[in-house]
Amino acid sequence: MQKKNHTDAELQELRTGGIIKQKQKDYFILRTRIPGGYLKADILKKYSVIAKKYGRDYVHISTRQGIEIPWIHINNIPKLLNDLKNLGILRGACGPRSRNLIACPGASVCRFGLVNTEELARKLDRVVFGKEVPKKFKVAISGCLNSCSKPQENDLGFLAQGEPEVDLSKCIGCTLCAKVCEKVCGRGKREPAIIMDENKRPVYRKENCFFEGDCVRVCPVNAWKVKKTGFAVYIGGRVGRFPKFGIKIANFVDEKQIPRIIKNAISCYNRIAQTQERFGEALEKQDIETIKKEIL
Template sequence: MSKKPDFKKYGFIPQRQPGLLLMRLRNRAGNITAADLCKVAELAERFGTGKVHVTIRQGMEIPGVKEEQFEEARQAVLAAGLLPAVCGLRIRPVVACPGTNTCPYGLVNTEALAARLDAEFVGRDLPAKTKFAVSGCANACTKPQAHDIGFRGAAEPVVDHELCVKCGACVKRCPAQAMAIDNETLAIDYDQCLACGVCVRLCPKQALKTGRVGYHIFAGGKGGRYPNDAALIATFVAEEEVIPYLEAILAVYQELADKGQRLSMVMARHGAAAIAAQVEKVAAAAE
């Protein structure tokens, strides 16, 4: 009997029903055009049961594809210009929120970062499955802290004391209780600040300016049977620095992980601070 193809590498998952596959498709930042939706519908009619399941990580999967049609279905996805998903021990499709594209709270262009991550990283083989999520602000709608590597948009507030009239509006609304008026001066506790941008938006005197803007980067999160919160390992990483920084994280991970070990296990073994320091070293050496 001939060996079966590595279905997961191409985004096909064996179903519980023998001989049938789920055909998974990815997209960029959860976006798909109406025209592409029609193509997905055609594929579902042609190869599956006519049904499409929306996955929790923004993908779509078509159930009921016969194993013997695997190659034909795979080629049809590519010919339609759609993006196949990937599974197994590699970088999985990226989850991202709309960020500054449409969300009023967005601080960064999440869709641009997600597109780069998709083009440059998805499908890369690693010791274990590795998931990325990108969120445009501290609301963290895509749960970056529950992913192997998470990117959360951040904008640093800076007080212009000349303009501040100490009205206290920002103090009341700060979700982190990071602001206070002490001795007639507005102060921000940057250790508590989420860099969420709320205070900058609401100040009636435009006395809060935006300082550094970029991504807070989290590493070592996961869901599943034993969920784990990721550790914050870098702050305000500028958009153009994210890719080299990510390469440094992956280099450290690959060096330290045994097969099957996710980043969370490596971080538990070595400690988040040690991993962050090692990543900094690798990133600096690559500059």
């Protein structure tokens, strides 16, 4: 085969589609994306086929819920890309683009989950993925306050919240709700949101609530229910060399608003940031109240 020289521009073009140069000459890592980390078992098998055919019989699982396949030789890339399309494996992003959306297991299986993240991740992939940005843009969704997908460390994070309400006619006065509440609120340095009155009836004080649903989970007679769910929105989180938590800009945002908020946040990032600057860094020079209005 004739030896080809690949220009920087060609290599850059490859990067847009999740082909990353390895330190070894002529070898590349294929980065794929798995929206929300949900993958059909049949597709998973196809990863194995690709790793055996083009790589060195192993994969690397990234922290963004993607699977990477190293040791792809440059001459095999066109054939590989064609195979990926036929097999239904989605290519990931690198360079100045938005990344794979990550999510926790969510309410379909997790006992703590307040929202179904699987469905949401599938819907949002189109809105989130592969958009041109100054550096990179990461979005995460977490189904409860446990924050397993770390929304506060992403450029844009959605954290599910659940507001509880109690049906006193069902209450048997066991005090467990107040007990779990005191523990959570204590850790969060707040007075408990649930206290028992002199008749052993729970009294709910919303202003102290963290909206994480422990009272609902523990109630033996289902007197506590989740009245409404929504999302806290965090912007500007990052890790890397100079880590910083995202800033919370909203509570109880409706699920239907999420695509719009993502679009607005990406356009805001493009407006305020210089090339190579992360969203959080650019936000440091901005008035957050103005930014809030732009995004929400």
